[in-house]
Amino acid sequence: MSNVRVRFAPSPTGYLHVGGLRTALYNYLFAKKNNGTLILRIEDTDQNRFVEGAVENLIESLQWAGIIFDEGPKAGGNFGPYFQSERISIYKKHVDKLVADGNAYHCFCTPDRLDLMRKEQQKNGSIVKYDRACLRLGAGEIEAKINSNIPYTIRLKVPDTHRIIVDDIIRGKVEFKTALIDDQVLLKSDGYPTYHLANVVDDHLMEISHVIRGEEWLSSTPKHFVLYDYFNWQKPCFAHLPLLLNPDKSKLSKRQGDVAVEDYKAKGFLSDALVNFVALLGWSPFDDKEILSPEDMAKEFSFERVSKSGAVFNIDKLNWINTQYIRKKSDAELFDLLKPVFEKKELTIPSFSYMSQVIDLLKERVVVLDDFITFAPYFYEEPSQFDENYKAKHWNENTNQHLKDISVQFAKLSDFTHESTENSVREYSDKVGIKPSQLIHPLRYAVTGKSVGPGLFALLELIGKDKVVERITKVIQR
DSSP, rough: OOEEEEEEEEOOSSOOOOHHHHHHHHHHHHHHTOEEEEEOOOOOTTTTTTTTTTTHHHHHHHTTTTTTSBTTTTTBOOTTTOOOOOHHHHHHHHHHHHHHHTSEEEOOOOOOHHHHHHHHHHHHHHOOSSSOOOOOOHHHHHHHHTTTTOOOEEEOOOOSEEEEEETTTTTTTEEEEEEOOOOEEOOOOOOOHHHHHHHHHHHTTTTTTTTEEEGGGGGGGGHHHHHHHHTOOOOOOOEOOOOOOOSSSSSOOOGGGOOOOHHHHHHTTHHHHHHHHHHTTTTTOTTTTTTTOOOHHHHHOOOOGGGSEEEEEEHHHHHHHHHHHHHHOOHHHHHHHHHHHHTTTTTTOHHHHHHHHHHHTTTTSSSSSSHHTTTTTGTTSSOOOOHHHHHHHHTTTTTHHHHHHHHHHHHOOOOOOOHHHHHHHHHHHHHOOOOOOHHHHHHHHHHOOOOOOHHHHHHHHHHHHHHHHHHOOOOOOH
């Protein structure tokens, strides 16, 4: 496929939604597969929803996910500016042409009048759309209102009786009747364009070949087709991606869980694992593999295998994929990834030699990076919280004495290893006539405060003789 140019065009209204990440990823994969160009365009014309720092957050989240743009705010390019707020004069020129050609018109209706109109239409069971009251204004009236500084918008004049066929790459042919389509506002009263005008103008001027975006924009596409026809421009190809859904099949939203890429990053999910998971939300590779590298995804990606139906965001599947990626990482890679986690939790970063042993013990047990610390905090600091239910289950009147005796034996060991500590426990158990478990469980409680974890004797060796004996002594005293 020649001269493929695609774009990801987020609005800087907060965080990067995982749905936005999927849209960016599919654009990225399609461009990679076809040796095309990927563009980042910031659609920042809605000044009421603009969030300070959101642009930087978006770019940082995309970079963290490994999505690199060929053109955009930082990459540069020959089709800028890449911020829509810097392109206002371009939109004004194009909207003026629409008005001059009779394809758009001034609207002076107040928000109160429009709200009343909609309520009346709903009450009467009519189609809710603008009643074109301002379309009937004469040139003199329009000029007088403009000269009187009466606020106005510019509306698209949608043809009355046309049928528009959108031949979508994923959904096939979708038909719309223009009689049901509202005369969309193109230019707001503050002089900024709406999404519909800016999107079409920029896609044309930036020579976008394929528009890949969420299903929620499908209903807007006929309005965009009208604009392409009025400007006599060639339309790009369109692919509308399926919605992301909660397990109850409702639209994915923050009300039911995390939806921001930065939330998953903060929780300790690996970027390549999240990208792998997001890629499979609506698309399946030919061999149904579930663990794919970015190179594999780009090689196999095709819209023919993108589903029309919504994709359920299954956190259990994401957790599983993350465990697979953690297990594939080397100790050195995981150590580097864990440094910011220690800093975030204000803990001293252990040495690599120590941490590689912790990683070896926990690698098969953790789901996210944070688990290396939260699952076994006793590797880095003395326990401050203890599982009292666990103690109640495994403690009796003789336990303190048993712990005293075994701590004495531990202190005498010249070689404090998992073999020597296990031998000590088993020899002592035989000597006093108890099961080894009657000592193993209290030992785990005393040294870690927890009821679960890696093998007791392996963690005793790693924590070290002095700290183990000290912790046992403190628990006995407590």
